[in-house]
Amino acid sequence: MIINLGAEFGTHLESSDDAIELIDILNKIPKDDFIIDFKEVIFVTMNFAQAYYTAKLDSDKKISEINLSDEVTVVMGAADEACNP
Secondary structure, three states: OEEEEEHHOOOOOOOOOHHHHHHHHHHHHOHHHHHHOOOOOOEOOOHHHHHHHHHHHHHOOEEEOOOOHHHHHHHHHHHHHHOOO
C-alpha cells in the first residue's frame, strides 16, 4: 500500500507528533507492507525524521520510503543512522 505523505501531512514535516501519528495510523491498518511516498515533501526536520525512524523500528509493519528529494534524503539519512547505529 502506497501512502502519499505530502498529501496526507503536508510538504513541510516539522513535528515529531506527525511522525508518530503516521506510524500509529499504519499500525491500525490490517496490511503488513507500506511504501511511504515522499514525492511532494520538500522539507523535514530532524525531530520529524528521528521520531519517524524510532516509531518505524517499534512497528511490526514493513515500511519503506520512495521519492525522497536530495534535501530530505540528507536529513532522513542522518536520522536513520542516529536511530540505527
